Amino acid sequence: MRAKRRVPYREYALLVALSLAAAGVLAGQVAAPNKEQTNDAAGFKQFMGGVEEYLKLHKAVEKQLPALKNKEELPEMIAAHQQAMARKIREARPHAGPGDIFTHASREAFRHVIRGVWQDPENATARTTLRQGDRVKGVRLRVNGIYPDAIAETTFPPTLLQKLPALPDELAYRIVGRDLVLVDRRANLVVDLLHEALP
Amino acid sequence: MRRRIFLFLIILTVLMSVLGADEFKFPLKPDSVRFAAIGDMGTGKPPQYETAQQMLKAREAFPFEFVTMLGDNIYGGSKPADFDRKFAVPYKPLIDAGVKFYASLGNHDNTNERFYKPFNMNGESYYTYKKGNVRFFVLNSNYMDPKQTAWLETQLKDAGNGDWKICIFHHPLYSSAKFHGSALDLRQLLEPLFIKYGVDVVLSGHDHVYERVHPQHGIYYFTEGASGELRAGDLARSAITDRGFDTDRSFMLIEIAGDEMSFQTISRTGATVDSGVIHRTIR
Numbered sequence: 001m002r003a004k005r006r007v008p009y010r011e012y013a014l015l016v017a018l019s020l021a022a023a024g025v026l027a028g029q030v031a032a033p034n035k036e037q038t039n040d041a042a043g044f045k046q047f048m049g050g051v052e053e054y055l056k057l058h059k060a061v062e063k064q065l066p067a068l069k070n071k072e073e074l075p076e077m078i079a080a081h082q083q084a085m086a087r088k089i090r091e092a093r094p095h096a097g098p099g100d101i102f103t104h105a106s107r108e109a110f111r112h113v114i115r116g117v118w119q120d121p122e123n124a125t126a127r128t129t130l131r132q133g134d135r136v137k138g139v140r141l142r143v144n145g146i147y148p149d150a151i152a153e154t155t156f157p158p159t160l161l162q163k164l165p166a167l168p169d170e171l172a173y174r175i176v177g178r179d180l181v182l183v184d185r186r187a188n189l190v191v192d193l194l195h196e197a198l199p
Numbered sequence: 200m201r202r203r204i205f206l207f208l209i210i211l212t213v214l215m216s217v218l219g220a221d222e223f224k225f226p227l228k229p230d231s232v233r234f235a236a237i238g239d240m241g242t243g244k245p246p247q248y249e250t251a252q253q254m255l256k257a258r259e260a261f262p263f264e265f266v267t268m269l270g271d272n273i274y275g276g277s278k279p280a281d282f283d284r285k286f287a288v289p290y291k292p293l294i295d296a297g298v299k300f301y302a303s304l305g306n307h308d309n310t311n312e313r314f315y316k317p318f319n320m321n322g323e324s325y326y327t328y329k330k331g332n333v334r335f336f337v338l339n340s341n342y343m344d345p346k347q348t349a350w351l352e353t354q355l356k357d358a359g360n361g362d363w364k365i366c367i368f369h370h371p372l373y374s375s376a377k378f379h380g381s382a383l384d385l386r387q388l389l390e391p392l393f394i395k396y397g398v399d400v401v402l403s404g405h406d407h408v409y410e411r412v413h414p415q416h417g418i419y420y421f422t423e424g425a426s427g428e429l430r431a432g433d434l435a436r437s438a439i440t441d442r443g444f445d446t447d448r449s450f451m452l453i454e455i456a457g458d459e460m461s462f463q464t465i466s467r468t469g470a471t472v473d474s475g476v477i478h479r480t481i482r
Contacts (some may be wrong), residue, residue: 068314068322075282078314082277088457125384134306134377149276151305158343158388166345172310185310 015154036112043109044165050101054191058170058184061088068186077102085187090144097143101182101192110164110180112199117160118199126157130198145190147174147183208411223260223452224463231358231456232331233262238269238369238404239305240427243284246311247427249291250448250467258293260428261452265330266290266298269423270305270340270402272318275354277309286428287317303337305404307367327354333455334358339367340385342401348388354398363455364398367407369421372451373415375437376406376445379431393418397482400460406446408434410465411473415439419477423464426450 065088068081093100102110117123134152141147154175164173167182171191174181180197181190225233235254240247256264272445273285284399290300296318304310304316320326324339336354358364370382372390382405393401394416404424412420425448434445448467453460461475464473 047295075277075279075315078311079279081314082311100239115477125387129382149309153308153341155306155340155382156342157384158348159384161344162348162388172342184386188309197240 036099038136039105039107042171043103043105046103047106047109048103048165050103050106050192051165051171052100057089057092057167058186061085061092062186064088065176082186082188085184086146086189089184089187089189092142093124096192098193098195100143102194110194113163113199114180114197115161117157117163123159126160128174129155129157139176141176141179141181141190141193143190143192147181147188147190149188165191222471223257224457225261225452225454225461226459227261227454228456230331231454232333233264233452233454234262234264234472235443236269236402236403236423236451236453237266237426238422239271239407239424240268240289241271241273241281241285242263242362242427243274243281243289244427246429246448246467247285248289250426250450251293253448253465253469254290254471256392256469257450258296258298259429260464261454263452264280264298266293266300267335267337267367268302268304268318268404269367269402271307271424271428272302272312273309274428282315287418289361290318293386301335301337303367303369304341305337306341306417316444320362325350329362331455332361332457333363333365334368336364336398338366338389338440340368340370340382342344342460343388345466348392348434351389352396353373355392355398358396358399363400363460363479364396365400366393366398367402369403371403371418371420371424372408373412374399374403374406375410375412375435375442375443376422376424376430376433376435377435379406389415399479400477402451406430406433408443408444408473410434410450411441411464411475412439413441417421417480417482421451421462423449423451 058090065084080101136151136154139151158175170185172185173182174183178196178198180194182192184191209361213375213466240286273281299319300317302320304324313317313324327336341375368397369473370385374381398418400419406422407428407430409425410422429448431446434443436443447471448466452463458479460477466472
């Protein structure tokens with residue numbers, strides 16, 4: 001007959017305490033990203049607020065111009081429309097600068113999400129996409145400046161794109177060097193810049 | 200005597216290759232869908248013009264009705280003169296003959312090219328159209344956002360299994376070229392959809408070579424990125440390569456009749472560099 005081993009209360013209490021401590025540590029590990037996710041969500045919400053404001057401006061400017069609806073066989077009309085859009089948007093926000101839409105909170109959110117994708121071994125293909133692209137060198141972009149036609153559009157890693165706030169059709173993200181660029185597609189205009197967004 | 204026989208054999212071989220160069224192997228069945236595919240062509244330089252001339256010549260024997268453009272349609276600018284020099288002028292004889300062009304956007308294209316009427320994009324950077332029993336899905340692989348992938352899934356699903364499904368976009372999911380290579384990140388996103396909804400053929404550009412890869416999960420992938428640009432010697436033939444050509448410009452001719460797709464790839468000088476027939480199996 002095997003004697004039942006009694007667990008002394010003191011040992012039992014220690015065991016429970018250790019278990020609770022371990023659970024606490026684990027819970028903390030789970031909770032930490034949640035907090036970051038909350039911050040990211042708040043940052044992205046702020047960003048999208050800025051995007052909506054810009055979109056109102058874009059649409060107001062577009063209304064002032066003759067519609068461009070694939071009736072335009074002449075490239076002159078497409079070019080003229082693009083230039084007029086850019087000019088009028090510049091006039092409407094003459095003091096626009098980096099950070100107007102990529103606000104402080106949203107900058108942190110973008111950098112955090114991008115860093116997450118970059119450091120995730122399962123997302124190595126996102127980094128590969130940029131390495132495989134045509135090199136964009138010596139390009140200095142500025143807010144309210146034209147995105148130069150002569151340079152190739154860096155292919156935006158699709159898996160990263162799935163994790164960023166979805167933009168309306170009028171706008172797009174681009175990556176130039178390590179910077180994240182917000183571009184107005186119709187006007188081919190740089191709307192905002194987030195320097196060193198990529199690790 | 201032996202020397203004469205040897206000489207005769209050489210002449211015969213040369214003659215056969217020359218005669219074979221312009222030989223088109225298409226069934227030319229009534230009501231078939233006939234088209235050409237060109238990629239990375241918009242340079243405005245002589246090789247683009249010469250390739251366009253060869254397309255015109257090929258059309259005499261193989262009357263294709265439209266051309267799919269695999270991106271990089273207008274390199275280096277979007278001024279009106281660029282549209283002329285890099286598209287309207289080189290393809291004028293084809294345009295005048297009623298051949299329609301359907302463009303996709305490459306990484307060197309201005310997104311506003313979608314408003315250029317001869318590109319038939321109807322102001323959209325991704326769109327779909329149907330010819331006979333073939334449904335084409337033209338994608339913007341520069342910017343594969345969730346909205347576009349959702350759109351693609353809906354379109355592929357709605358297309359059912361009756362028609363051929365051909366996807367067209369700039370960045371190749373499979374490529375053995377050294378400069379860019381396979382777009383792995385894009386593949387991660389698109390390939391599951393292609394497999395799920397039974398895409399048959401994918402046409403891409405971006406790498407300035409021609410390559411046909413062995414079918415991947417039952418899907419045929421072609422890269423034709425040398426209809427204007429060329430990166431000579433860039434093709435590092437790999438296990439996936441079935442046929443490749445990287446010493447001159449080229450374009451593709453395709454005929455789809457019922458469940459058969461015949462294709463032929465022609466070089467700037469008129470030589471056939473690849474040809475074959477694909478039999479469609481509904482998955």
